[in-house]
Amino acid sequence: xxxxxxxxxxxxxxxxxxxxxxxxxxxxxxxxxxxxxxxxxxxxxxxxxxxxxxxxxxxxxxxxxxxxxxxxxxxxxxxxxxxxxxxxxxxxxxxxxxxxxxxxxxxxxxxxxxxxxxxxxxxxxxxxxxxxxxxxxxxxxxxxxxxx
Amino acid sequence: xxxxxxxxxxxxxxxxxxxxxxxxxxxxxxxxxxxxxxxxxxxxxxxxxxxxxxxxxxxxxxxxxxxxxxxxxxxxxxxxxxxxxxxxxxxxxxxxxxxxxxxxxxxxxxxxxxxxxxxxxxxxxxxxxxxxxxxxxxxxxxxxxxxx
Numbered sequence: 001x002x003x004x005x006x007x008x009x010x011x012x013x014x015x016x017x018x019x020x021x022x023x024x025x026x027x028x029x030x031x032x033x034x035x036x037x038x039x040x041x042x043x044x045x046x047x048x049x050x051x052x053x054x055x056x057x058x059x060x061x062x063x064x065x066x067x068x069x070x071x072x073x074x075x076x077x078x079x080x081x082x083x084x085x086x087x088x089x090x091x092x093x094x095x096x097x098x099x100x101x102x103x104x105x106x107x108x109x110x111x112x113x114x115x116x117x118x119x120x121x122x123x124x125x126x127x128x129x130x131x132x133x134x135x136x137x138x139x140x141x142x143x144x145x146x147x148x
Numbered sequence: 149x150x151x152x153x154x155x156x157x158x159x160x161x162x163x164x165x166x167x168x169x170x171x172x173x174x175x176x177x178x179x180x181x182x183x184x185x186x187x188x189x190x191x192x193x194x195x196x197x198x199x200x201x202x203x204x205x206x207x208x209x210x211x212x213x214x215x216x217x218x219x220x221x222x223x224x225x226x227x228x229x230x231x232x233x234x235x236x237x238x239x240x241x242x243x244x245x246x247x248x249x250x251x252x253x254x255x256x257x258x259x260x261x262x263x264x265x266x267x268x269x270x271x272x273x274x275x276x277x278x279x280x281x282x283x284x285x286x287x288x289x290x291x292x293x294x295x296x
Contacts, residue, residue, distance in 0.1 A: 003245070004229075004232075004240065005243070007220075011239075043213075043215050044214065044216065046194060067192035069194075071185075073239070081152075091221070093152070093196075094151065095153070095186060096151075097151070115219065
């Protein structure tokens with residue numbers, strides 16, 4: 001791990017590999033890329049990632065056991081966490097409790113980008129079953145917001 | 149912990165207490181304030197803090213056992229980590245290994261602000277002894293940069 005990871009502009013960092021934006025395919029995630037800025041070490045067991053959503057992109061609608069915290073650095077956009085839909089602007093902070101459905105959307109004609117710290121050892125996210133989807137869609141605001 | 153911590157502009161967040169800037173007193177730290185944006189939980193044992201240094205401010209020259217990672221969000225400024233002095237611009241990332249002397253300085257006529265993730269359980273930082281100071285000052289660049 002280099003002691004300094006230099007920002008190069010346009011939300012890219014020197015020497016950091018960026019996973020390709022997934023092409024528009026109406027999958028469960030869309031137009032989102034990832035860069036890992038800090039990889040977990042034995043004595044600091046966390047990863048720092050930067051996610052960037054192109055306009056109209058969205059992250060997977062999912063949940064997991066691990067708690068995490070997101071700092072928006074590019075926007076605006078919106079997210080849903082549980083039953084709550086929030087507007088997002090740069091430097092807003094979103095805390096995501098365990099086992100809470102959430103999704104980020106770049107639905108404001110701009111990129112949405114955020115830093116996301118997670119534990120190195122973490123469970124894999126799960127997507128809703130058909131039964132869970134029916135429950136989630138009982139909230140019409142969430143039903144309208146979500147992209148599956 | 150609120151699910152959303154809204155940014156209010158001017159590097160302040162809604163509902164977050166800011167520790168006062170220390171008055172200029174030529175102590176071991178100077179003109180620096182702290183806001184805790186995410187407080188460690190049982191299932192995510194990290195704290196996220198925002199530190200802001202007023203122009204000419206500096207953090208304590210210190211080291212500790214725990215590794216941590218800093219994301220600059222306001223600048224420019226400079227830091228020393230070990231023997232390396234680096235220019236800092238917003239979104240640069242600084243990784244600080246265990247037991248490595250470091251100090252941040254707002255020495256570019258502007259505020260320097262950074263996000264800092266640390267483990268909830270961590271050792272207290274230590275400052276150099278007189279003997280250690282002599283060793284550190286053997287590097288003339290570091291000797292000139294540091295503020296004690």
